[in-house]
Amino acid sequence: MSTEHAISKRSYYTVFFVLLVCTYLTWQIAYFDLGPLNTVVALAIAIFKAALVVLFFMHVRTSPRLTWVVVVASLFWLGILLVLTASDYLTRHWI
Amino acid sequence: MWVFLATEVLFFGGMFLTYSIYRHAYPSAFIAASREMIVWAGTINTAVLITSSLTVVLAVHAAAAGQRRALLLFLMITILLGFVFLGIKGYEYWTEFGEHHFPGRSFQFDARYAPQAEIFFSLYFMMTGLHAVHMIIGIGIMAVMFWLSWRGTITREYSSPIEISGLYWHFVDIVWIFLFPLLYLVGRHVH
Numbered sequence: 001m002s003t004e005h006a007i008s009k010r011s012y013y014t015v016f017f018v019l020l021v022c023t024y025l026t027w028q029i030a031y032f033d034l035g036p037l038n039t040v041v042a043l044a045i046a047i048f049k050a051a052l053v054v055l056f057f058m059h060v061r062t063s064p065r066l067t068w069v070v071v072v073a074s075l076f077w078l079g080i081l082l083v084l085t086a087s088d089y090l091t092r093h094w095i
Numbered sequence: 096m097w098v099f100l101a102t103e104v105l106f107f108g109g110m111f112l113t114y115s116i117y118r119h120a121y122p123s124a125f126i127a128a129s130r131e132m133i134v135w136a137g138t139i140n141t142a143v144l145i146t147s148s149l150t151v152v153l154a155v156h157a158a159a160a161g162q163r164r165a166l167l168l169f170l171m172i173t174i175l176l177g178f179v180f181l182g183i184k185g186y187e188y189w190t191e192f193g194e195h196h197f198p199g200r201s202f203q204f205d206a207r208y209a210p211q212a213e214i215f216f217s218l219y220f221m222m223t224g225l226h227a228v229h230m231i232i233g234i235g236i237m238a239v240m241f242w243l244s245w246r247g248t249i250t251r252e253y254s255s256p257i258e259i260s261g262l263y264w265h266f267v268d269i270v271w272i273f274l275f276p277l278l279y280l281v282g283r284h285v286h
Contacts, residue, residue: 009156016149023141023275027134030280038284042276050269057152058265059258067097074101078108082115089116 007056015056022049096259100266107270110225114218114277117211124211126282128204131196132219136187137279140180141271147176148268151261154240158258161251163244170241170257173264177234184227191216219278226274229267236260 026045034041055061060071118125154169195203196216204212240260243249249257 009153012149012152012156016145019145019148020142023138023145026276026280027138030276030283033284039281042280043273046273046276049272053148053265053269053272057148058262070097070101074104077101078104081105081108082112085112085116089119 007059007062011056015052019049019052096262100262103266107222107225110218110222111273111277114222117214117218118281121208121211121214124208125215126285127208128212128215128219129278129281130283130285131191131194132279133187133190134279134283136183137275140183141275143176143180143183144268144271147173147180148265150176151264155254155258155261158244158249158254159251161254163247163249166244166249166257167241170237170244174234174237174241177230177237181227181230181234184223188220222274222278226267226270229270233264233267236263 022045026042029041029045030038032038054071060067150169150173154166154173157163157165157169191197195201197220198213198217202209202213202216237260240249240257243256
């Protein structure tokens with residue numbers, strides 16, 4: 001494990017602040033009727049927050065390639081799980 | 096730890112998938128059931144977990160810099176925030192049991208949506224329950240890290256246990272980042 005990280009304490013506080021602002025936004029936006037966009041916006045903010053945590057708090061931004069491979073592979077498997085199952089359930093009424 | 100977390104992604108991924116399928120099948124019941132969630136509790140808990148993730152990175156930072164006092168302080172705050180989260184979650188469960196929202200024989204809900212709302216609450220209790228189990232394990236790991244740091248096992252040269260434990264904690268935070276909007280905020284826009 002590398003213990004050297006190019007991420008400064010200051011950027012941790014910045015990321016923390018952005019995460020809190022995003023939480024506030026998700027919460028407030030949920031009260032506006034955007035139709036199907038409500039879920040899209042909520043998930044987009046959640047994905048953005050998760051990316052901030054992974055890249056900065058979990059140091060992936062400055063991690064070796066091997067860590068990137070594992071992260072991307074896990075997202076790829078998650079994608080297979082979600083896409084293949086959705087392609088079944090969402091198309092059943094076609095036949 | 097990263098490989099373990101990859102398996103955890105799929106573990107929780109399966110539950111999010113089940114949630115998506117049922118929400119797609121019963122949108123109005125999910126909206127009705129989600130409106131019963133205690134929004135302030137979920138929002139505060141999101142902020143609590145984000146703050147605990149900050150204290151974890153500050154602990155990792157302190158460990159790598161060999162600052163023992165700061166390390167112990169941030170680990171302690173992290174553990175306390177973990178208990179605050181579980182306390183608020185416990186209050187929610189207590190309220191929901193009182194309102195007969197726990198699935199089972201005594202489940203009560205608006206008759207139009209009752210069977211499908213019961214599915215929502217099953218998913219809610221499974222997903223947040225599994226998350227809470229992860230929180231309890233996380234608090235246990237942080238307690239061990241506190242002990243190791245107290246004993247002086249963790250040094251500037253040997254700080255990777257703190258970093259690896261931190262990865263687990265952040266992962267559990269990320270799961271909550273997705274649980275919060277999907278369980279608490281669905282259908283808030285319906286008046």
